[in-house]
Amino acid sequence: MIVLVKQVPDTKNVTGKAMKEDGTINRQALPAIFNPEDLNALEEALKIKETHGGKVTVITMGPPNAAQVLRESLYRGADDVILLTDRAFAGADTLATSYVLSQAIKKLGKFDIIFCGRQAIDGDTAQVGPQTAEKLGINQVTFVDKILELHRDYIVVERSIEGGYEQIKTKLPVLLTITAEANIPRPPSVKRLLAYRKALTPLELENLDEDYIRAYEINPSNSKIKVWGYQDIGCSIENCGFAGSPTKVKQIESVVLTAKEMKKIENTKEAITALMKELMAEHIIG
């Protein structure tokens, strides 16, 4: 089993500190977190590992410090973790991202199920899962709320649709995108945390001083985190990153908002009228 995860800026907790003077967001100031629904995806994989056996490999593509979500995956029960990081991967849209992920998965060889979170909270596109499935030439089921049955060569899942659900039986291998409704992800295990907090990537090791490395008996050669660049997975560079992305950002406008810095509205006719006018001016209400 393979789980695809992403480290994302915590867009839900935009505080005053993360705002620049002009009212726009300072992305660097936002804490980086494990994309919430990717934790649901990991949980589904770990549950199947417990009931059916198998191995769980977690893959992420991102900057070097995305290794943190891999350590967190190890704490929760992942067997192997892989960081795909390379300058060539930067600026990727969903198509270029799924190309890189699919190349890494091809290198791993055989698998039965790929789990992804339904969508990431920074882009909310929900596209990387289906696009990765297409690149691998396998089927997909998106918006999965429940895995009902798992057999040697087929799976039965419940998928949410508008106003209801459908139960789908499909052949393995398959890629599933998992919703937040599927489960409550387990917390990290203390034992595994102690075992794997020293799992560092070569780059992270470079930034540590030698005394620290000795004191913690860190042995870089047996680090649990594999790091692959574009050449390791046979990517053609024109399909990666910005170059491999059909979509380009033409323009970005910041929505200036006072997020989570609450504006107190007095319970008076005037104050409430002013609020309604403001919302209307911003086309939030019609």
Next chain:
Amino acid sequence: MKTNEVWVYIEQNNGKIADVSLELLGKATELAKKLNVKVGAILIGNNVKDLCDKLYAYGADKVYLADSEKFKYYTTLPYSYVVVNLIKQYEPQIVIYGATTTGRDLAPRVASELRTGLTADCTDLQIGDYIKPSTKEGDKLYKDILYQIRPAFGGNIIATIVSPDHRPQMATVREGVMKMKEPDFSRKGEIIEFKNDLPNHLFITQILKKVQREKTVDLKSASIIVSGGMGVGSKENFKLIYDLAHILGAQVGASRAAVDAGFISKDHQVGQTGTTVRPKLYIAVGISGQIQHLAGMSESGRIIAINNDPNAPIFNVAHYGIVGDLNDVIPKMIEAYKAIKK
């Protein structure tokens, strides 16, 4: 054959066309007019030929029809095969899809196979020029391409996305974002049937069961939600919530406590165990703000909290807070709205 048309993927369930598809036909008509091309509709299903007249009425000039018992239910592989092959054969310049569970399953798959761009959940689509900076030949001008405008980064930015070098340009749009145009049932159009055989290996998925109620509450795609909690006090008092929702064109939500107390049905429940919502505006009335509720709505664009307890946790996630009794505050909001509208 390069038609350069603007296409809409038509979603239908049991012969009923999704509202979002009709809304998109209206938008496609606008875009096609600017580009001076025709509007095409992709219609896949079983015994759905009768729907063509309705599609013409809402703006389609042509319907690309794949009608077979094999297409009774949406399944990813056969449907994407049809869409991909139609696009390859007729080369539209733009294809738009509803951002439904079907559209968001299908469109990325199609984009990947065609190696083209796709922008999810657009809130606006426009035609305009784009200058691509610093190419080998200097700046390069692209005329009349599709601006795909969408919020990103938890709604903190609005991005305009383009796909200058790839065709078709594709986007998904949520229900309710575009306005449905008045149907004109005198309009006529042309049917182009898709008759290719589909390879057997695409049919590896069976729908065992499908449970879908006629939509009474649609929180997921609502752009405004007015939600009530325990503080509303009674089933009867929920009428105030409905009144405000009605005037704003909003859906009605509720906290788990209000559902458990029997004030309103579970369909309305927002939160971890209910529906996760992210409307443009969320008005929380008499909701204290339990974590499980906040988890389901804190991504809303703007949050107004109305509560008579100034220390209610809901105020921690709200953008606007009104401390007061809902029986007093809501009528004031309704009056203010009516007065501004006048």
